[in-house]
Amino acid sequence: MTLEAWAVAxxxxxxxxxxxxxxPLNAGCLEPLRIIVPEGSMLRPRYPAAVVAGNVETSQAITDALYGALGVMAASQGTMNNFTFGNARHQYYETIAGGSGAGVLRFGERGEALEGHDGADVVQTHMTNSRLTDPEVLEWRFPVLVESFEIRAGSGGAGRWRGGNGGRRRIRFLEPMTASIVSNRRRIAPHGLAGGAAGACGRNYVERANGERVELKPCDTVEMQPGDVFVIETPGGGGYGAP
Structure with a gap:
């Protein structure tokens, strides 16, 4: 599927x-809408532009942009935090939850927000809906330890209705493996709406067994050694309305 198709979806x-x-879910839902995807844009790139992760990252950016333009919901974490690791014997992939955006449930006659909702903490948002493997099963099948998976307190944006908090996941490796992360919202924070604050950016890094910390890019690959810990801090959602 092309990025243009992901935009339509x-x-x-x-x-x-x-x-x-x-x-019902069918093409008739789109009849009232006119979708314009300009040639040469990020959603309709010209060869040889790099194209990857349309279904997991680009789709999230489109969704946040549309909800924001309509004024109904602040940005959610805006990424699926795609995490993979493996070697010649083991291969594993997961997506990691973050904060969802706060939003409006009911508007008044003059367009003012009358009723809204907070964002949810550490939840799969929009296109990402996969469940994590239970820690006991993950540790039984793979040479890793799930040191922690916790709420990243304070990462949701402040507001009349607050954004949901992101999470922090720590995986310790017990044998050499290659680990990769494809993520977003590491430099530009999930936006708030109507005076609400942005959620916190995410972060990826490795804590080496010798105490060294290695900061990683939003999309990066790193060689893990026994005792190393891969840490993923997922973004928080944006807040809605002035605090």
Missing amino acids: AVLYVFRTLVDDDI
């Missing part, structure tokens, strides 16, 4: 969630 997702009725 994200538009369908957003507007279908805003319809307060039980409607």
